[in-house]
Amino acid sequence: MQGTPTPWSYLLVRLLFKFVLKVFYGTIVINNADLVPVRGKPCIVCANHSNSLTDALLLVTSIPSNRRNMLRLTAKSTQFGKKTFTSWLVESAGTVPIHRRKDFEGPVDNTQAMASLIQALEAGDAVMMFPEGMSRFHPTIAPLKTGVARLASDVLSRHRDDPEFELAIVNCSITYMHRQHWRSDVLVTWHPPLILRPKDNPELLDPVNYGAIRELTSQIYRQISSGTLDSPSWNLVKLSKLAARMYAPLGTTMSLGDHVNITRIFLEAFKDANEETVSEQSSEVQSEALKVARLQADLKAYQDQLATLGIKDDRVRTFPSLSRHEILRRMIIRLSWFCLLLLISIPGLLLWIPVFITTFYAVRELKNGVMSDVFDEIAQYKLVYGLISGLGVWLCGVVLTLPFALFTVFLIPAIMWMSLRWMEDCVASFRAFFSLLRLLRAGKPALTETKRVRDGLHGRILEWATKSLGLPPDPENFFLQTGGREKGRVMSSWHSKTGYFSIKRRRKRDWNETLRPYEVEYIYPEEDS
Template sequence: MTKGTPTPWPYTLIRLLFQFTLKVFYGTIVVSNAHFIPETGKPCIVCANHSNSLTDALLLVTSVPSNRRNMLRLTAKSTQFGKKTFTSWLIESAGTVPIHRRKDFDGPVDNSQAMTSLIKALEDGDAVMMFPEGMSRFHPTIAPLKTGVARLASDVLSRHRDDPDFEINILNCSITYMHRQHWRSDVLVTWHPPIILRPKDNPELLEPAEPETIRAVTKQIYTQISSGTFDSPSWHLVQSSKLAARMYAPLGTRMSLGDHVRITRTFLEAFKDAHEDGSEDNQPIHPDIVKVAQLQEDLKAYQHRLISYGIKDDRVRRPLSRREILRRMAIRLFWSCFLFSISIPGLLLWFPVILTTFYAVHEFKKSGPVFDTFDEIAQYKLVYGLVSGICVWLGGVILTLPFAMITVFLIPALMWMTLRWMEDCVASTRAFFTLFRLLRVGKQTLNEMRSLHDVLHRQIMDLAIALGLPSDPEEFFPQAGGKEKGRVMGSWQSKAGYFSIRRRRKRDWNETLRLYDKVDYPDEDS
């Protein structure tokens, strides 16, 4: 086994910078099954779904422990190279291999040099990163995968057909963003067991490999990637599945992000099956399929009513008296004002960062149609946020030179705590307006919504049990290790978790740093 390419210093710098930036931008990044990552020296092709442009690559780079791999050899579209921008410098300095896409050029493209570079990296024992969808796209479904990964593996195996000990790993990864471009949202990175290919075990992949064999490997890659994230023919099914998961394991259930995604995906697969079976002509439809399809439609209608009233299902599930609503509104308003007041000094430091990022994203959106720019919003927020944040930090240190030894640490600490306080401030403000809307909705409407909730909840629980999910989620998942979100046990543990400097203790994986809950999705034709 070779030692692999030593980690270049720009790559180390990029990894450190974006480990910090990603943890600021995203509230929680959960990496699952990192033990599946082969160690440096074992040739490895890393494959993942691709919905968030450069952010996907940065997330994978920072999710691979440095004690397991020296580096990931990145690939990126060739149009990102040769520009006088920070992003272009970033990509080139990390040793990224340019890939020419047909859609970017009028004539034929030649990627022979890129493939040669990737083959050499693999033979040196490196890991190369490829996105087999071929392009970044913000859609509810994973695009049909290109066969480039399987063909690359076939080429490398063929070059080592006489080495019985040679092997190449195809390491698949599923990236699930709760809300990929929104500040302080959450991300799950799930690694899957590697597909290990050897010349002696896989002679069918040696040149000349049949197209059916290449497609079979590609299908295996797709199956693993799609098994760990949301892969849906429409946004409506994703929306209904997330609502079903929140009703099944309601607000306050201590559950890991991985469990939340797996539950949502379980409902999504059931709704997909019902949708696909119901769309087939001249085929008998099983009564259970009809019930599942109708449940999905009912959840969709229920979600639209919740959106129109501006409330959440948890407010419907737990009725409050008018007096209790007013009491809680007073508490939320006081707490919001208090947190905002202590955040003002830090907000002055954050203001240039927010303004710069907002302007950059606003201008970028005007550079092309929605379908060609929407997947790069998070990338622009990360890059411009990082650069403007560093400028604010350096500017603050220079302006306070007599106390620079203090302010060099005080400024980032104040900005971080301000972010923590503002998360709580926004959450309290959002809760205040939700309670206010409860008063406006009226008792009669709430009673009607509560009756509808009870009917849907019974149907969801019946479906969950039929799908093999636990019948008592609020008791099962805390015992299964769900300590990342939800209620904590004991008064002291609750207070300590609330004021933790690491991150805010969220009660809802759907939460972001916004004054409204993000529950809607793009139109199906966008």
């Protein structure tokens, strides 16, 4: 089997959105893409689903083209039949419509959709399904539907006379640092495929035991959740990120995968301590859970204190290394650098203005709906409308400079890209200036007390991380030796100095950095009870 030939529209979608995703997100880190089975081997790709169409685009662009001809997409049926650019993209890429119960009154029939997916798998294609069944802006993965396991059962049953027939389920974890913000970062982690054969998995052959379907669904959930942040609340995610930053402070040379993994380790430990079943465990387990609960409460109080002062943990960590004179000197440098970068960015920013206005109004109109229903579509709308308006700016610029079109066809996108890069450094300088200003305003007594609290918390976190969670005792040196050049300071290194001015992307010290001039505290919609 060689798989279905790649349609031109799919190639166009992949090329366009590979470009626009690299513009919208600062860094897209793809781990273990070599685990995806090669073309001709039927496989079902599964992933968590929190960012609407953007999730599908990330999966399409993260699979190497030399491994798969195409990824057969699935999407909610309400995306089809509309006179919109998004609808055209979805339909022209050979996407299979899935009818969701929440979109219709009464029962839905997906018989034709399942038949199309089975046909694609038997042709050696890869099909994509989101087992949560819907996209939602929530920190926890929804209970998985059994559709993937039932599809796998149907395919295996059709090939029960070929005991060597193989079907792979390839699970993927997508982690967005800030899914709807420009120049934020994304981690895409592929897991080892679950290989199913008629001879090895008779429990999945018709007539199938529903317990086997549930067990396979549980396996899919465990793999997906093991590579991302799966939390019952946003607050617990924030506390876990704070604990991870205190354990591995700002400036630690660490890959995005390491950063997410450490945050996930703290998150899972917090979740275990909050489990209702803890009361049924041994006294030792209860004592440890109580200790973690107290740490969690103290971290929350410290987090609130940082918010009151308007500063971040790293400023408290390094206090009082900076004198008042040194702070003022650095403020002058940051402000001067901000003004210089803003000045040289102005020509390119003029080209970006139509894009900013278009996306602003598109998202503004989107937010007129119920917030919990549309938060997951913000990035999708920014990507689509940003692409359309960006292409419009480029075409208009080429037409207006027609005598020099051979040059401007390349010069315009180059100017837009460089102005975006300069703006990243410009915003970082602006943010650093106000961070230093808030440090001055906080005053020595308040900072001294906050530092005392922080030192106590840091000691407790380090002891917990090394003795109970199995993390290395010296994270700064450990991760410096294991890699992670994507971020972090590398002192006295040419790589560190050139990386800051890299044309490709900004060298970030903090994976949570975005292209925003100031920090905004969002109140995200929680799951309805």
